[in-house]
Amino acid sequence: MIEIPQSFVLTNADTPFPQVDLALTEPNGLIGVGGELTIERLIEAYQQGIFPWYSEDAPLKGVLKRNPILWYSPDPRMIITPNTLHISKSLQKLLNKNNFEIKVDQAFKEVIHHCKVVERKDQTGTWIDNDMIDAYIALHKQGVARSVEVYQDSKLVGGLYGVSMGKVFFGESMFSLVKNTSKFAFVYLIQTMGYELIDCQVENPHLKSLGAFNIERSAFIKLLKNLL
Structure with a gap:
């Protein structure tokens, strides 16, 4: 207890x-x-x-x-910035093939539902219950919560969602139905959507491989004050 x-x-x-x-x-x-x-x-x-x-x-x-x-509000806090994003050679080859279409804020409900049910190696979606889903859909309707979606042959195969405030994107969860598609969404988020700071919350190997790193909570809070 x-x-x-x-x-x-x-x-x-x-x-x-x-x-x-x-x-x-x-x-x-x-x-x-x-x-x-x-x-x-x-x-x-x-x-x-x-x-x-x-x-x-x-x-x-x-x-x-x-x-x-x-x-x-954990300490340390895992974050990533556009300057620290790391794209491996193998991932870059996949990006260069351009086999997927990426959209923003077109299927928020579908993304959060997939995040709830899709099993991931480094993360479980069981904490996303119906109250959470309703709350973030309400935030999305206010323009505060956003999603990035990856499509293959017009079918949603990967994506992520989170909270957008100022120059900060607070990542909540991501999913892949086709290998690496959550990474595609993540790279798109960082490279094209104008955020200076992506909050990854707590450390996990998936995001660490993309260049995410830990900082002290006090430093994270200071960044927020400057970027919100």
Whole structure:
């Protein structure tokens, strides 16, 4: 059981998040528990470098709500920038073949649903439940959440979605039905959509191979303030 500070419990819609430097080290970055996935709460979270995640087991001492939303701001934070993007020779060859069509914001619902159900080697989509889907679709309708889609013969075969604010894209999840198509979407996002910072949240080998790297949370928060 995890002892949660009372200040972390978001009892009301207007309960503020604690300062991120108070986040727990175990689990890494936990900074809030509970609350609702409203547009206002999500925007407030991302502006402060915080993102939501559901807990399937919710082993939280003193928290009554079953399966509450957990809010995180991990340290370190994995990011990537246009200058650090690494494209391997093999990936560049695939990009040069130009066998896929890439679109933006044309199939957001389909992308997030695929991210929920498609199995990935380095990531599980089980934390994306129906409340999450509804919340990010609402953000998308406001122009805050965006998707990049990869098509082959007019069929959606890969993509990603996340939250767009200023010059920052907060990546949430990606999927591939055809090998490497999530990478195609990721490269397109970085090279053509004008973002100066891509938040990758926590380290994973897939993104590290593309040039993502860890920085201290304090440095990440400073970047946000300059780019939002």
